[in-house]
Amino acid sequence: MPPEPPPLVGRRVVLGVCGSIAAYKAAELCRRLVDAGAHVAPVMTDDATRFLGAVTLSALGSEAVRTSLWDEAEPAPHIHLAAGADIVVVAPATARLLGAYAAGIADDLLTATLLATRAPVMVCPAMHTEMWEHPATADNVALLRRRGAHVVEPGVGSLAGGDVGVGRMAEPGDIVAEIVRFLGAAGERHLAGVRVLVTAGGTREPLDAVRFLANRSSGKQGHALAAEAAARGAEVILVTTAGLPVAPGVEPVKVDTAAEMEREVLGRSGEADVVIMAAGVADFRPKAPAPAKLKKAEGVPEIVLEPTPDILAALGRSRHRRPQQVLVGFAAETVGGAGLREEAARKLADKNLDLVVANDVSAPGAGFGHDTNEVLLVGADGSEQTVGLTDKREVAASVLDAVVDLLRKRNS
Ligand code: CTP
Numbered sequence: 313m314p315p316e317p318p319p320l321v322g323r324r325v326v327l328g329v330c331g332s333i334a335a336y337k338a339a340e341l342c343r344r345l346v347d348a349g350a351h352v353a354p355v356m357t358d359d360a361t362r363f364l365g366a367v368t369l370s371a372l373g374s375e376a377v378r379t380s381l382w383d384e385a386e387p388a389p390h391i392h393l394a395a396g397a398d399i400v401v402v403a404p405a406t407a408r409l410l411g412a413y414a415a416g417i418a419d420d421l422l423t424a425t426l427l428a429t430r431a432p433v434m435v436c437p438a439m440h441t442e443m444w445e446h447p448a449t450a451d452n453v454a455l456l457r458r459r460g461a462h463v464v465e466p467g468v469g470s471l472a473g474g475d476v477g478v479g480r481m482a483e484p485g486d487i488v489a490e491i492v493r494f495l496g497a498a499g500e501r502h503l504a505g506v507r508v509l510v511t512a513g514g515t516r517e518p519l520d521a522v523r524f525l526a527n528r529s530s531g532k533q534g535h536a537l538a539a540e541a542a543a544r545g546a547e548v549i550l551v552t553t554a555g556l557p558v559a560p561g562v563e564p565v566k567v568d569t570a571a572e573m574e575r576e577v578l579g580r581s582g583e584a585d586v587v588i589m590a591a592g593v594a595d596f597r598p599k600a601p602a603p604a605k606l607k608k609a610e611g612v613p614e615i616v617l618e619p620t621p622d623i624l625a626a627l628g629r630s631r632h633r634r635p636q637q638v639l640v641g642f643a644a645e646t647v648g649g650a651g652l653r654e655e656a657a658r659k660l661a662d663k664n665l666d667l668v669v670a671n672d673v674s675a676p677g678a679g680f681g682h683d684t685n686e687v688l689l690v691g692a693d694g695s696e697q698t699v700g701l702t703d704k705r706e707v708a709a710s711v712l713d714a715v716v717d718l719l720r721k722r723n724s
Contacts (some may be wrong), residue, residue, distance in 0.1 A: 318349030319492045319700050325350045326397040326429075329369065331359020333472040334404035334481035339364060341403055342372040343489070346547075348488055350470035353393055355379070355422050357409070359381065380422045390421055394428035399495060402426070403464075404438035405482045407449050413461075414452035430560050432494065432543050436464040436487055441477035454683060457703060458532065460559040462541035491719040504545035506719065509584040510538045511577060513553030515570045517597035520606045527608035528673075528680035529592025529644070531556050533704045535713045537588055538562045540708035549584075553591070567715050569621035570594050582633075586715055588640040589624045590669075592680075596620065598679040628664030638718045640667045640711065644679060648672040666692050666718055667709055677701050689714055 325345055338360075346354045354373040356366055364427060366377040372720070383389055394400070398436055402409060402423065411434075434585040444466060457463055464487055466596070467503040469480035482490075502645040514527040514535020538550040539559030548562045551573055556568025559562045563579075567573045570593050581587055596617040606613050624641050629638060643659050645652050656670035671687045673679030678686040678701065689711065701711045 315525045315661060318347070318616035319496065320345065323350045323398045323495055324396050324647055325352050325491070326393050326400040326431075327352050327369075327373070327424060328400060328402040328409075328425070329356045329360040329364065330402065330404055330406040330407075330409045330421075330422070331357055332404040332406050332438045332481070333361060333362035333363060335360050337481055338403055339368050339372055339486055340370055341487055344484050344488045345491070346372065348492065350374075352492075353378070353396070355393065355418055355425060357422055357462035358359040359406075367724065373594045378421055381424055384506060390418075390424035390428050390460050393421075393425045394431070397425075399430055399432050399434060399491060400426060401427050401434045401487070401491060403436035405432075405435040406437075406451075407439050407443045407446070407595075410437060410449060410452045410456065426464050432460070432462060433461040433495065434464060434487075434491065436468050436482050437479075439466075439472055439479050440475065441479045444479040455557070457561040457683065457705060458535065459557045460536075460543060460705070462490075462494060462705075498543050503541055503716065506541075506546045506585045507583055508538075508541045508546040508548045508586045508588065509551065509577065510534055510541065510582055510588045511551045511573060511591035511593075512538070512556075513582050513615060515553055515573055515594045515620075516568050517519045517594045518572065518601040518618070519603035519613075520604065525594060525597065525679065527592045527594065530554065530681045531591075532537070532681070532683065533642075533707065534588075534590035535559070535588055536708040537711060540705060541586075542560055544712065549580055551591070553582075564663035570623070574621050574623045574626075578626065581627055581637075584637065585719070586626060586638045586640070587627060588711070588715075589627075590642050592644065593623060594620050622663070624665070625663045632666060635720050636665040637720070638667070639663075639665045640669065640715065641681075643668050644673050645670060646672065646674045648675060652688055653690065653696070656688060659693055662689055667711075667714055669707075687711075691718075 352373040353375045354369040354377045370376045412423045418427045463504045464482045468478045514529035516524040516526045535556045543563035551565045599616045599618040645655050656668040660668045668690045677684045685707045687699045689697040690698030
């Protein structure tokens with residue numbers, strides 16, 4: 313048998329290095345990436361060059377190090393780097409870099425490249441424990457995650473100055489393994505050319521001119537699904553009620569009510585290869601919302617509700633027109649175990665779906681508003697998979713893995 317090719321052959325990695333003592337590990341990381349077959353374009357911030365000689369990375373990388381936006385030989389180097397990358401990896405990523413990237417500040421070559429790229433981004437933070445645990449850093453990391461960045465958590469160990477704690481950059485070997493897993497996953501389970509329609513967020517049903525009935529769906533899981541599908545090369549439309557960040561490559565369509573969501577989804581679903589209804593659609597709405605504000609002096613209003621259209625059930629009923637389409641529903645329940653399984657199976661059958669993503673929203677750390685989730689995937693073919701408590705992007709990856717399997721079976 314011929315030997316297996318190195319895992320990153322043909323992959324272009326932009327390796328960003330910031331000013332941290334962990335910059336010395338970037339040399340090892342660069343060498344390992346090149347050994348794994350990657351083409352590595354190193355970019356250093358000015359501060360990084362205080363810790364590690366640019367010559368070192370130029371010698372180890374596939375191209376000379378770039379440090380400036382203002383290189384006369386190459387105008388707009390960030391655009392060229394960003395467009396050519398299969399992945400941008402920042403290792404080490406300092407608190408400053410995470411803050412600038414989260415805030416959209418592009419004041420040096422590395423941050424400009426991060427904003428200009430459509431490629432997946434992986435950040436490997438390194439800093440003192442106090443800085444890592446500061447709410448500003450924690451918020452920046454959470455925001456970057458929601459926007460689709462992949463964060464390789466720092467470990468516990470010795471830090472600069474002899475301190476010991478969390479904040480030590482992940483080891484180069486582990487970062488390479490993570491990149492291989494990430495790009496490998498993207499390569500093997502690609503969605504290039506696939507049109508995916510995702511819904512997200514809870515709908516808001518007007519009671520009067522200033523009040524509405526709503527639910528606790530935050531939209532985080534739907535936005536994570538859209539980000540993951542786009543990172544895998546899909547053309548993604550996200551019909552959302554949420555004001556959350558939208559990942560690059562995702563076309564957002566903002567709606568508010570179940571009726572608006574129904575119009576947008578039914579109007580666009582004919583073009584979609586995959587529809588994922590992650591939204592919390594209201595089941596009832598006020599029958600006759602008052603056109604003006606209801607006044608206290610008029611007494612307690614009697615609110616009559618009427619059912620909203622079930623969008624997913626409508627898609628399920630008309631799917632004979634699109635037999636190849638993959639239809640995924642969610643089931644947000646307040647039971648776990650066998651009860652959750654039963655509800656998932658019922659919705660799968662009633663709405664004529666391929667896959668149901670069921671979760672017990674009353675479980676700790678799962679469901680509404682959290683950055684993490686724990687779900688049960690139930691397929692129409694009887695398959696079941698539990699995805700243990702993890703961040704919503706990882707849950708999205710598992711859901712899309714199942715979708716890829718369904719598309720593959722359908723097309724074979
Ligand atoms: N859904 C929909 N339109 C509605 C209600 C729900 O498209 N009017 C979709 C949701 O986006 C979700 C799935 O149907 O993907 C299940 O929603 P859920 O509210 O859990 O279930 P219901 O059908 O409302 O059933 P029940 O009230 O029995 O839980």
